[in-house]
Amino acid sequence: MSTAATALSERRVSLTARLPGAIGRGPVHAALLFIGAVWLVPTIGLFVTSFRDRDDIHSSGWWTALVDRRFSLDTYIHVLTSRGTTDSLAQNFLNSLIITIPSTILPVLIASLAAYAFAWISFRGRDVLFFTLVALLVVPIQMTFVPVLQLFNVVHLTGNFVGIWIAHTAYGLPFAIYLLHSSFAGLPRSLIEAARIDGSSEFRTFWRIVLPLSVPGIASLAIFQFLWVWNDLLVALIFLQSPNLQPMTVGVVNLLTTYGTEWDLLSAAAFLTMAIPLVVFFSLQRYFVSGILAGSVKG
Amino acid sequence: MHSQSSRLIPWFFVAPAAALIAVLIVYPTLWTVRLSTYGGQGFNFTRFVGLDNYVRLLTADPNFLDLSQFPPRGAMVNNVLWLVTYTPLVIAVGLIIAVLADRVRYESYIKSVIFLPMAISATAAGVIWLFVYSPNANIGLLNAVLAAILPGFQPIAWTGSVDLINPAIIVAAIWINAGFVMVILSAALKGIPAEILEAARVDGATPPQIFARIQVPLLGPTISVVAVTMIIYVIKMFDLIYVMGGQNGGPLGAARVIAFTQYVETFNSGRAGYGSAVAVIMLLIVIPIMLLNVRRFRAEAGR
Numbered sequence: 040m041s042t043a044a045t046a047l048s049e050r051r052v053s054l055t056a057r058l059p060g061a062i063g064r065g066p067v068h069a070a071l072l073f074i075g076a077v078w079l080v081p082t083i084g085l086f087v088t089s090f091r092d093r094d095d096i097h098s099s100g101w102w103t104a105l106v107d108r109r110f111s112l113d114t115y116i117h118v119l120t121s122r123g124t125t126d127s128l129a130q131n132f133l134n135s136l137i138i139t140i141p142s143t144i145l146p147v148l149i150a151s152l153a154a155y156a157f158a159w160i161s162f163r164g165r166d167v168l169f170f171t172l173v174a175l176l177v178v179p180i181q182m183t184f185v186p187v188l189q190l191f192n193v194v195h196l197t198g199n200f201v202g203i204w205i206a207h208t209a210y211g212l213p214f215a216i217y218l219l220h221s222s223f224a225g226l227p228r229s230l231i232e233a234a235r236i237d238g239s240s241e242f243r244t245f246w247r248i249v250l251p252l253s254v255p256g257i258a259s260l261a262i263f264q265f266l267w268v269w270n271d272l273l274v275a276l277i278f279l280q281s282p283n284l285q286p287m288t289v290g291v292v293n294l295l296t297t298y299g300t301e302w303d304l305l306s307a308a309a310f311l312t313m314a315i316p317l318v319v320f321f322s323l324q325r326y327f328v329s330g331i332l333a334g335s336v337k338g
Numbered sequence: 339m340h341s342q343s344s345r346l347i348p349w350f351f352v353a354p355a356a357a358l359i360a361v362l363i364v365y366p367t368l369w370t371v372r373l374s375t376y377g378g379q380g381f382n383f384t385r386f387v388g389l390d391n392y393v394r395l396l397t398a399d400p401n402f403l404d405l406s407q408f409p410p411r412g413a414m415v416n417n418v419l420w421l422v423t424y425t426p427l428v429i430a431v432g433l434i435i436a437v438l439a440d441r442v443r444y445e446s447y448i449k450s451v452i453f454l455p456m457a458i459s460a461t462a463a464g465v466i467w468l469f470v471y472s473p474n475a476n477i478g479l480l481n482a483v484l485a486a487i488l489p490g491f492q493p494i495a496w497t498g499s500v501d502l503i504n505p506a507i508i509v510a511a512i513w514i515n516a517g518f519v520m521v522i523l524s525a526a527l528k529g530i531p532a533e534i535l536e537a538a539r540v541d542g543a544t545p546p547q548i549f550a551r552i553q554v555p556l557l558g559p560t561i562s563v564v565a566v567t568m569i570i571y572v573i574k575m576f577d578l579i580y581v582m583g584g585q586n587g588g589p590l591g592a593a594r595v596i597a598f599t600q601y602v603e604t605f606n607s608g609r610a611g612y613g614s615a616v617a618v619i620m621l622l623i624v625i626p627i628m629l630l631n632v633r634r635f636r637a638e639a640g641r
Contacts (some may be wrong), residue, residue: 056639064441064564071438071448078513079450081470084479149354156351165348166639168356173635175363177624179574181617183601185373186612189381209362212355241347253542265343270459277605279367286463290580295465302477309465313458323625324450327457330522 074164089114096302114307115266126310130283131290135269136287137200138279142207143266147261149208150215155245157216158223159231169220175213183210193276203278210274211264218251221333222256223249259330262323266316287312297320367621374614381610391615401591402599402616413587414593420503420511420572420595424585428512428568429561433521436527437549439520453517460514464581467510471496480607499583500592507582507593515571519564526560527553547635566627572625576601 068325087101089108104110121127157160157169185205189199195204224248234244250257272288278287291308298304320327374391376383388589403412415461421597455463457596464597473495475485481493496506530553555560576597579587587594587602594602596616604613 066437067441071435073441074435074438075448075451078454081466081479081513082454085466085469088477097474097476099490101480102482116549123399129493134515149358153355156348160348160351162348168352170636171364171631173632174628175359175571176631177628178363178367179597179617180363181597182370182576182621183363183366184612184617186369187362190361190366190588193613205358206362209358212359213363216355241351244350259588266457269463272459272461272580273601276601288459291465295581296585299460300472300474300477302472305465306469309462313462316457316459317454320454324453328453328521331456331518332525336544 052082062123085306085309088302091303093301093303114303114313118304118307118311124298126288128290128311132311134279134284135286135288135312138203138207138275139265139268141200141204141260143265145204145208146211146215146256146264150212150219150260151250151257152245153212153216154219154223155249157220159244159249160241170326172213172216173199176217180210180274187282188277189232198279198281198284200284203274206278207268207271212265215264216261218260218330218333219253219256223251223259226252255326255329258323258326259333262319262327263330268317269315345618363634370483370614370617371460373611374618376611377609378607378611383611387611391612392565392619395615395619401594402415402596411592413596414595416504416574416595420575421569423505424508424511424572425568426566427508428515429564430518431512432516432564433523433554433561435516436520436524437553440524440527442544449517451522452520455514455515459570461581463514464578467498467506467513468582470563471506473498500589503547503583503588503593507578508580511575511578515568519568522564523557523560526557530556570624570627573597573620597621 056083069258084101086097087104090103090112091104092109092111092113095104095109099107118128120129155164157172191197191202196205230248230252231244234248239247269286270288271286272292275286275289276292279289285293287308291305291312294301294304354583373383373387374553375385375388377391378384397403399412400406404410409415424598435448439448439452442448449596469477470479471481473493475479475481475493478493478496481491484491484583485491492603494502497503534552534556538552543551562589572595574577579595579598582588583593583598585602585606587598596619600613600616600620602613603616604610607613
């Protein structure tokens with residue numbers, strides 16, 4: 040009874056509070072509609088274009104296709120099945136997967152171990168190491184390219200997937216450890232201490248208690264690292280010169296430099312690059328957003 | 339015996355990460371500082387040149403810094419242009435969207451739409467915007483819209499013009515990153531206690547007044563965090579310029595930025611010592627931010 044009364048009075052308060060706002064609501068909707076259109080229409084335009092023939096693309100705007108409905112999958116079939124030219128992207132797509140999967144799993148694993156020690160084991164030099172890590176968060180990776188390439192030349196890691204896995208792992212670690220540290224450190228102290236009193240080893244505590252309880256934080260990190268590597272252009276340009284090893288992003292840039300304005304090829308290629316990030320985004324948006332909020336504290 | 343093994347345990351956890359970071363980030367960073375004082379072809383660092391690379395970059399390389407004409411030009415000038423235009427604009431756009439979306443029922447949908455570009459690569463985003471800017475009025479949406487509104491309008495080559503390419507790419511970057519700003523500011527906005535806003539409304543404040551006098555000042559610390567993130571983005575930015583400006587960095591190199599120069603000098607022009615000096619300049623620019631972060635983190639850890 041009293042709950043109903045409270046709900047009623049709350050509702051009345053919020054109604055009166057909203058009243059002055061309701062008058063100005065029209066412009067708000069109009070502004071948001073405009074903004075939403077600016078954000079969506081360019082992507083939709085490219086998407087529609089990717090299903091049109093080259094002649095149609097050059098003779099009429101993509102917006103006319105919404106009425107004509109002359110669509111085909113020819114461009115996609117072409118870029119996915121042609122072999123050995125700049126327009127063949129099936130290999131690039133596969134390479135993106137081969138590059139991205141280990142480059143996501145390795146840093147997440149290695150960073151989890153380190154973040155556990157930084158969060159829950161006190162040892163000499165811990166603070167100095169962690170401040171160094173925070174400092175490294177903003178060091179431009181451009182500072183590392185030439186010496187790392189020199190090193191990779193000596194140990195035969197240039198121009199193969201192992202080299203780029205190692206590079207992406209190292210480059211991802213500072214942020215990964217930073218993000219997981221805040222996630223791990225947020226667990227209740229009593230929990231870790233109880234495990235230690237019960238005689239659980241540090242590794243067991245890490246594996247059986249901290250990791251399972253930190254799944255949301257680890258998921259956010261994994262999504263970030265996955266997208267970061269999948270979307271990377273610069274590191275791939277530098278570490279993978281050979282065309283049959285290059286990922287989608289480099290494939291798209293090669294198309295762009297070879298056939299500047301062939302929008303049928305470019306639009307289909309861009310959408311193939313975007314496909315996996317979009318799936319990840321729509322299915323795991325919650326983790327993505329919470330990760331951004333946790334990671335942004337670093338500034 | 340026991341205490342000795344337990345002293346090693348933390349290193350079992352930290353060593354893999356520490357080794358990778360030391361070998362692939364810390365040591366190379368120091369080594370690049372050394373390489374920046376050398377000249378030579380490709381990766382052969384044969385001549386010690388002292389600070390010559392820096393002197394040449396700052397005084398004799400019009401593609402990097404040219405103060406001899408007005409307006410000044412070069413990659414460094416472009417980074418400054420980005421900092422003073424892009425950074426405030428992206429924050430303003432993200433903030434406005436956060437505040438507007440907060441007032442409607444379809445908030446989560448509109449936020450997803452704005453946030454979407456964050457998930458895709460700068461490469462794909464660059465292609466999307468090259469498409470919008472295409473000078474062919476059957477392809478480029480922007481030219482098509484302008485032609486529909488303005489009678490006698492002639493299509494403009496937005497990314498083919500020395501004067502227009504920078505604003506054109508800045509707009510694309512705002513489209514990419516406004517979602518990031520929005521998400522963070524929106525969370526901070528919802529953290530403002532409802533009583534404060536309620537009290538202001540009771541006192542007769544209009545929504546614009548509440549926005550300018552209460553919400554924006556209370557968001558100050560969060561805005562500064564977002565600003566720092568965007569500044570770092572600008573200093574490290576490469577992909578979008580490389581995709582939208584091409585391998586020359588736009589017509590006459592008009593869209594070049596520092597990170598672009600680093601790549602081109604090191605890997606295309608075969609002047610790795612010179613390129614290393616550019617990388618060191620990037621590092622010097624981020625050092626104040628680095629110190630700020632460490633100080634802030636120490637303060638938090640000390641609490």
